[in-house]
Amino acid sequence: MKTQIEAIKGVIFDLDGTLVSSELNFSLIKAQVGCPAEQDLLDYIEQLPSPYMREEAMNIVHQHELLDAQSAKLLPGVLEAVKALQAKNIPMAIVTRNFDKAATLKLQHNPLPIEMVLTRTEAPAKPDPSALLMIARQWSMPVDNVIYVGDYLYDIQAAHNANMRACLYAPDVTPGYAEQADFVIYAFDELVSLIDNYAEKVRVC
Numbered sequence: 239m240k241t242q243i244e245a246i247k248g249v250i251f252d253l254d255g256t257l258v259s260s261e262l263n264f265s266l267i268k269a270q271v272g273c274p275a276e277q278d279l280l281d282y283i284e285q286l287p288s289p290y291m292r293e294e295a296m297n298i299v300h301q302h303e304l305l306d307a308q309s310a311k312l313l314p315g316v317l318e319a320v321k322a323l324q325a326k327n328i329p330m331a332i333v334t335r336n337f338d339k340a341a342t343l344k345l346q347h348n349p350l351p352i353e354m355v356l357t358r359t360e361a362p363a364k365p366d367p368s369a370l371l372m373i374a375r376q377w378s379m380p381v382d383n384v385i386y387v388g389d390y391l392y393d394i395q396a397a398h399n400a401n402m403r404a405c406l407y408a409p410d411v412t413p414g415y416a417e418q419a420d421f422v423i424y425a426f427d428e429l430v431s432l433i434d435n436y437a438e439k440v441r442v443c
């Protein structure tokens with residue numbers, strides 16, 4: 239049986255560790271809010287028993303995120319790749335687990351020609367696919383035509399939860415979960431070649 243591979247017509251990016259550098263120390267943040275190392279930080283905060291405890295914990299997270307925003311820098315090759323995709327009229331968006339103020343600051347300090355940005359303030363955090371699906375809907379684009387590019391397991395999971403293809407950006411070490419991604423890139427110029435290979439025509443294998 240032939241499998242049809244849909245063309246890539248839209249690209250959604252993760253923010254931290256993909257477009258910009260991040261020094262968020264999750265071990266430290268978890269220790270400060272009392273979250274067990276193996277538990278997801280946001281899930282842990284959400285299940286805290288009182289609004290006061292949730293607010294206190296979230297304030298700590300916000301402080302770390304705002305501090306991180308001061309030092310975030312565009313990663314190598316990002317601007318060139320984004321401009322190349324813009325020149326090809328590929329719609330682009332950003333989905334991040336950051337809260338809105340931190341994401342806004344990071345992008346103010348590191349401007350990119352990408353207007354649509356969804357944070358955990360606007361949509362449930364990854365690996366929930368809601369933000370990715372909202373963007374595909376906004377673009378009126380089938381999810382098969384959209385790729386999500388990120389550097390972490392949650393990014394792969396969110397893409398697959400949205401029935402999109404997942405592209406892992408792994409510039410340093412290739413993690414074990416890389417095998418779950420549909421594509422792995424080690425540098426940003428590879429993304430442009432990837433889109434070129436998949437943008438023009440629907441390939442059948």
Ligand SMILES: O=C(O)COP(=O)(O)O
Binds near residue numbers: 333334
């Ligand atoms: O703040 C985080 O948890 C990570 O942010 P990201 O989704 O942009 O990688």
